[in-house]
Amino acid sequence: MAAINRDPRTAPHATRNDTLLALGSAAHAVVVALVTDPARRPDALGWTLLLAAQLPLVWRRRRPLLALTAVVVLLLPYHSLDYNHTAPTPAAYIALYTVAATCRPLFTVLSSGTALALAVSVMLIVNQKQAVDLLRISGWAIAVIFVGIDVRYYRQYVAAIVERAERAERTREEEARRRVAEERLRIARDLHDLLAHSITLIGVRTSVAAHVLHADPDRLDRAAVAAALDDIAETCRTARGELRTTLEVLRDHGTPDSRGPLPDLHGLDGLAEAARTAGAKVELTVAAADVPPAVGAAAYRIVQEALTNAVRHGGRDDLGIRVGVHAGEGALRVTVTDDGTGGGGGHEGGSPSGGGSGFGLVGMRERARSVGGTLDAGPLPGQGFEVSAVLPLGGTT
Incomplete structure (x- = not known):
């Protein structure tokens, strides 16, 4: 065969x-x-x-x-x-x-x-007699010809089946590579959102503790230093827990879609409180219910990154930040506005203050696109920075 x-x-x-x-x-x-x-x-x-x-x-x-x-x-x-x-x-x-x-x-x-x-x-x-005999046995020659033609068609049929099988295998391999790439991108976004936010808060609180230690050594405010160190420890514990959850995805040998619990809008209070402990004045307004998990997770990560950028690049000690999350007309609208002077890390090539790498804004846009939404970010007239996202409530769950 x-x-x-x-x-x-x-x-x-x-x-x-x-x-x-x-x-x-x-x-x-x-x-x-x-x-x-x-x-x-x-x-x-x-x-x-x-x-x-x-x-x-x-x-x-x-x-x-x-x-x-x-x-x-x-x-x-x-x-x-x-x-x-x-x-x-x-x-x-x-x-x-x-x-x-x-x-x-x-x-x-x-x-x-x-x-x-x-x-x-x-x-x-x-020899006419031999010619008649040749005509009589020419059926064998015709049979040989048509057997050869049938074999040719059969080989073409087998080749087509093999080609379809190889094409299907290539499609499966490409789909598997695409899923791996998407999962790696998702994990990279999660790690960036988690680490950037936590490290920024730790840096701000460490600066507060250092300021208290050097401001007036003779009248050391031990309570303020202890509070700053406690905040740092709590931030480290939270970051460690979220990091462990993210890394468990890499070690999971179960289904390809196995993931840890997604963050949602209920965690926005914790983000706002963390930004407040870093010295910002955060006003949070949430008017949304029954939001799909993927949309809620995208909104959470967008707010997290926007707060991190505002705290990092706000350029003011009394930075004010307004966070609004409202559901209506088939979409969830997320806005984060600050009155800082540092641009909020809004430039993709780096913030005006020189600290941004541009991945935060790219990551926020990817978060919005992952559920079929859009995101705009830019400086406000005068001073301040605003991040605005529209996330359809019919996005991927």
């Missing part, structure tokens, strides 16, 4: 196999010529033509039409001299089959019909 399914032109060891086939055909021709019809046993010229007709079979796969032509050219004088007409039959059938199995059907019918017509014409001139 492997030999039938495979294209003969690409088969391994083709020349060796065809050489053995030619030798076998030659041996058969010699035996038939010696055993049957002694009256028409070939002489020296006949043996030369008979054996020479076997040689084209060696390159029948590479040049099927040329091989058939060579066989016909050698056998026409052989038959015209009325030598044994049965001996060269296998070589002719092999050449006909090769043309039928490798060439287009119409071309095969035309070329094979021409060869048979020439053979019958020669036989009619030489």
Whole structure:
């Protein structure tokens, strides 16, 4: 079955196999010529033509039409001299089959019909009785031709099935790679949102503790230092917990979509409180219920990143931030506005204060696009910065 399914032109060891086939055909021709019809046993010229007709079979796969032509050219004088007409039959059938199995059907019918017509014409001139016998057995030649054509169609059918299977496999591999890339991007966004927010808060609270220590060493406010250190410790514990949840996704060998619990709008109070402990005045307004989990998680991460940028780049000690989350008209609208002077990290190539890398704004836009929403961010007239997102409530859950 492997030999039938495979294209003969690409088969391994083709020349060796065809050489053995030619030798076998030659041996058969010699035996038939010696055993049957002694009256028409070939002489020296006949043996030369008979054996020479076997040689084209060696390159029948590479040049099927040329091989058939060579066989016909050698056998026409052989038959015209009325030598044994049965001996060269296998070589002719092999050449006909090769043309039928490798060439287009119409071309095969035309070329094979021409060869048979020439053979019958020669036989009619030489021996009409033999010509009638050739016409009687020409059905075998026609059968060989159509067997070759059927094999050709079968090989094309098998090749099409294999190609579809390979295409389906490539599609599955591409889908798997796409899922892996999406998951890696999601984890990268989560790590960025988590670490940027936590590290910013730790940095602000450390600065507060350092300021208290250096402002008036003789009148050290131990309570303020202790409160700042407690805030730092609490932020570290929260970050460690969220980081552990994120990393568990990487270690999970279950379903591809297995994930930790998504953050939602209920966590906005914690974000606002964390920003307040960093010195900002945060006004939070939430008017939304029954928000899809993916939309709630996107809103949470957008607010988290916007607060982080505002605290980091606000440029004021009395920074004011207004956070609004409102549901209506089929969408969740999120706005984070500050009155700072640092631009809120709104420039993708870096903040005006020189601290931003641009990934925060890119990440917020990706969050919005992941649920089919949009996000705009930019400085306000005069001073301040605003992040505004519209997230459809029919987004991916």
